Amino acid sequence: MTRTTRTYWAAGTAVLLALLFAAAATVTAASDGGGTSARAPGLYSPDAGFARDMAVHHQQAVEMSFLVRDRTKDEPVRGLAYDIANTQANQRGMLLGWLDLWGLPKVVADEPPMSWMGTADQHGGHTGHDMAGHDMGGNDMAGHDMGGGGAAKPGALMAGMATKEELAQLGAAEGRDAEVLYLQLMTDHHKGGVAMAQGCATQCKTPAERDLARGMVEAQQSELTLMADMLKQRGAAPRG
Incomplete structure (x- = not known):
């Protein structure tokens, strides 16, 4: 078995585990009271911010995967695109479902992207701390800095x-x-997604959401290794 094949199977296994883990996390959040109003995260909490931002981030990954599916007959690329679209669409549904369970909006007009990661100097008028009392740090939000995950390039909503x-x-x-x-x-x-998920794994208070974020990190890191191999096979390399 070649290194690329081994990596592909590892990534596929990680994707499957992420899906199974996501389903279990949803059940846990509903059954242990994690989604009840008494224990719901605050509007500007890392838990809510991650759910909103990652749902948007995932939606673009799904869109790109459907685009490439119709533009190549290469089975490894089509298979990877299918796995990414399926996994991230399911995870996106979970994140939006949690927001519903918590009674929180899916969009907050005065919330800059990634501000929940603690890098915003001003947060829609909430300076230094958000409404839930979480420290927001003192760094400039210019470029949507992600506190180690890189900045969004011009014209992009979030890093990556x-x-x-x-x-x-x-x-x-x-x-x-x-x-x-x-x-x-x-x-x-x-x-960009790994940096976001690592931020939630560190900052989010909801156990099921932290666990989901850790699963995202593992699965996407496996896919990063796979995609590096696939680019090399095509005489190309990651950008930057």
């Missing part, structure tokens, strides 16, 4: 996310060009 122009490029590409661009964009996307 693609711009509208990059999505248009992916939608216009075919064959190997589409494969390489997808793998490069998804590599950036996963790096």
